[in-house]
Amino acid sequence: MTALSRGARALFLLGAAVFFGLPLLWLLLAPTRTADDLTTGSPLGFGALGNVGDAWSHLMSYNDGEITLWIGNSVIYAAASVVLALLLCVPAGYALAKHDFAGRRALLTLSIVTMILPPAALVLPLYLEMSAVGLTGTVWAVILPLSFYPFGVYLAFLHFQANLPDSLLDAGRVDGASELRLFWSVGLPLARPAIALIAFFGFVRCWTDFFLPFVMLSDDRTFTLQLGLMSLLQSTGAVNNSSGFADLDIHQSEAALAGLVACAPLMIGFVLAQRFLRTGLLAGAEKG
Incomplete structure (x- = not known):
């Protein structure tokens, strides 16, 4: 060079x-x-560091500390969605990678096509579906759609296909292990990097999602942090001095602190999962 x-x-x-x-x-x-x-x-x-405490107390003055409720809601939505996504994605990826059944290729193609669709294109069908079963306005209207994660299925499929030899499964079958036992005792331990990768990306997707909760939720007590911050910033003097609540002492400093609060779980999650993310991204890149 x-x-x-x-x-x-x-x-x-x-x-x-x-x-x-x-x-x-x-x-x-x-x-x-x-x-x-x-x-x-x-x-x-x-x-001054003391201003940070003042900014937080100003944020807590909005609707009697409703920001803490939004944080709790986001944690619940993200945690439940990630757990359900893992329960669906990992077995589905394993089955697509290691079993040949009718419709396998069609399911894999459908997963890829759904994965590349813009999320906004699916919001209206999802709203109609949730409305048909009476779940709009509830936590399940957010948790269940976010649990549908085709990208996670594809990641699990790639990992099992590249890192789980068929000969290892055949040896287990010769020893009399059932398919469920093979998945639990052989497939899952080898899939820990992929599970960490799916969990991290799934958490980022759930935590940062705005449009789906915006469409599904109407009660501000059920808002996520992202949706709640929009309501806070629009109704205070942080960005709109002519607002009806502009008399609240919430301005640019408080808005920046709220942004840091929204980003903090993602940064902490990345630091904690960095080793697993690196392993998951490189798994299967080199064979032999």
């Missing part, structure tokens, strides 16, 4: 770091400053 190409690469990486890093740095620093500091001082200045 020539000096010119190395310099060009370094310049590109520096530009990308600045472009993507500055907004994150502002988000981290904004809760330490007051609303006046944000409008008059340096955009990247540091205020």
